[in-house]
Amino acid sequence: MEYRRFNDTYVVRMDRGEEIMGTLTDLCEQEGIRLASVAAIGAVDRAVVGLYDVGEKVYHKKEFNEPMEIASLLGTVTEKDGKPYLHLHATLCDANMQTHGGHVNELRISATCEMVLRLLPGEVGRRPDDVTGLNVFDFIKE
Amino acid sequence: MEYRRFNDTYVVRMDRGEEIMGTLTDLCEQEGIRLASVAAIGAVDRAVVGLYDVGEKVYHKKEFNEPMEIASLLGTVTEKDGKPYLHLHATLCDANMQTHGGHVNELRISATCEMVLRLLPGEVGRRPDDVTGLNVFDFIKE
Amino acid sequence: MEYRRFNDTYVVRMDRGEEIMGTLTDLCEQEGIRLASVAAIGAVDRAVVGLYDVGEKVYHKKEFNEPMEIASLLGTVTEKDGKPYLHLHATLCDANMQTHGGHVNELRISATCEMVLRLLPGEVGRRPDDVTGLNVFDFIKE
Numbered sequence: 001m002e003y004r005r006f007n008d009t010y011v012v013r014m015d016r017g018e019e020i021m022g023t024l025t026d027l028c029e030q031e032g033i034r035l036a037s038v039a040a041i042g043a044v045d046r047a048v049v050g051l052y053d054v055g056e057k058v059y060h061k062k063e064f065n066e067p068m069e070i071a072s073l074l075g076t077v078t079e080k081d082g083k084p085y086l087h088l089h090a091t092l093c094d095a096n097m098q099t100h101g102g103h104v105n106e107l108r109i110s111a112t113c114e115m116v117l118r119l120l121p122g123e124v125g126r127r128p129d130d131v132t133g134l135n136v137f138d139f140i141k142e
Numbered sequence: 143m144e145y146r147r148f149n150d151t152y153v154v155r156m157d158r159g160e161e162i163m164g165t166l167t168d169l170c171e172q173e174g175i176r177l178a179s180v181a182a183i184g185a186v187d188r189a190v191v192g193l194y195d196v197g198e199k200v201y202h203k204k205e206f207n208e209p210m211e212i213a214s215l216l217g218t219v220t221e222k223d224g225k226p227y228l229h230l231h232a233t234l235c236d237a238n239m240q241t242h243g244g245h246v247n248e249l250r251i252s253a254t255c256e257m258v259l260r261l262l263p264g265e266v267g268r269r270p271d272d273v274t275g276l277n278v279f280d281f282i283k284e
Numbered sequence: 285m286e287y288r289r290f291n292d293t294y295v296v297r298m299d300r301g302e303e304i305m306g307t308l309t310d311l312c313e314q315e316g317i318r319l320a321s322v323a324a325i326g327a328v329d330r331a332v333v334g335l336y337d338v339g340e341k342v343y344h345k346k347e348f349n350e351p352m353e354i355a356s357l358l359g360t361v362t363e364k365d366g367k368p369y370l371h372l373h374a375t376l377c378d379a380n381m382q383t384h385g386g387h388v389n390e391l392r393i394s395a396t397c398e399m400v401l402r403l404l405p406g407e408v409g410r411r412p413d414d415v416t417g418l419n420v421f422d423f424i425k426e
Binding site for chain 1: 319321323333334335336337338339340344346355356358359360371372373374375383384385386387404405406408413415416418420421423
């Protein structure tokens with residue numbers, strides 16, 4: 001990983017072999033990033049993505065071990081228990097240009113990942129939501 | 143829906159049962175948002191998306207009633223006839239992690255929707271385009 | 285193409301028949317744009333997208349000649365050899381609302397393309413990477 005900050009925005013290159021969730025967590029810890037929006041493209045050779053079925057309370061998960069482009073990687077960095085909390089969704093294309101996607105558990109870079117991370121001046125936490133069983137945005141009361 | 147504004151940017155949580163287009167319209171009206179870029183992820187259990195075939199002048203539409211992740215939701219808020227005009231496209235993943243997408247007509251949230259809405263300091267309208275039959279960006283003449 | 289600049293952000297409309305990579309390159313040259321993040325939606329009737337298989341050193345490419353929505357178009361403008369260097373990935377939906385995607389070589393607009401381009405105050409170049417054979421972000425040493 002290598003990056004530069006330009007005002008409120010980090011431009012980040014992650015490299016072959018790096019796992020995006022872990023590497024982004026490292027970046028957030030190094031730089032003290034507490035709230036940010038994330039957009040990225042890139043290429044991976046391993047991906048684990050999922051879908052949470054709220055009705056059935058079942059988490060569907062799929063593992064890919066093949067070259068794929070990251071057509072989009074979008075989401076946010078917020079904070080939970082004093083640590084960076086990443087929530088990213090991805091669309092991935094296989095060698096037939098067909099796409100797959102979902103909630104990101106793991107993305108291992110094959111070629112490069114080019115990320116733009118924009119800091120927001122504030123804090124948003126996470127709280128468990130009883131209805132869905134997910135950790136949703138928790139806005140600090142003013 | 144709950145949200146906070148951080149300088150030029152709204153961080154928004156929409157909740158289970160809310161429909162994204164209507165809820166975002168409400169937000170824009172409440173806050174007087176006239177021009178903004180939108181990026182979001184989330185999960186839905188109902189979606190109506192479409193594709194307009196300019197050559198055939200046919201609008202293809204598809205309805206999904208199943209749990210899907212919003213892998214990406216991108217677009218803009220502009221203004222038409224004094225009201226917020228939303229134009230959003232989505233990529234959605236089903237329980238097999240296969241993706242579908244298109245022009246958004248309707249998205250009903252199953253779990254949560256996490257949106258980042260960035261205000262732009264200006265105005266962009268909409269005008270009908272004779273060639274395509276669509277409402278395209280209309281830039282106010284200076 | 286028509287566009288307006290609002291502070292650090294261009295809102296751009298590209299029109300039927302225009303090819304997005306060429307048109308965006310023109311915009312960057314006209315406006316002297318050296319570093320920017322790009323997000324867009326729209327509709328095309330021709331697309332060439334690809335995937336580079338780093339392991340096999342093979343570039344897979346697919347051509348589409350049919351009406352498709354751009355569900356997402358994401359990436360950056362950087363600089364190489366004094367010229368704008370675009371790196372964009374797209375997700376495209378066909379008339380069955382199924383999606384395809386990849387690294388963008390060519391996108392010809394059928395209806396409209398609505399782009400938000402955010403300038404970043406700095407410079408990022410490109411350098412060839414021996415391991416992958418790609419041109420990756422090159423951060424100017426400070």
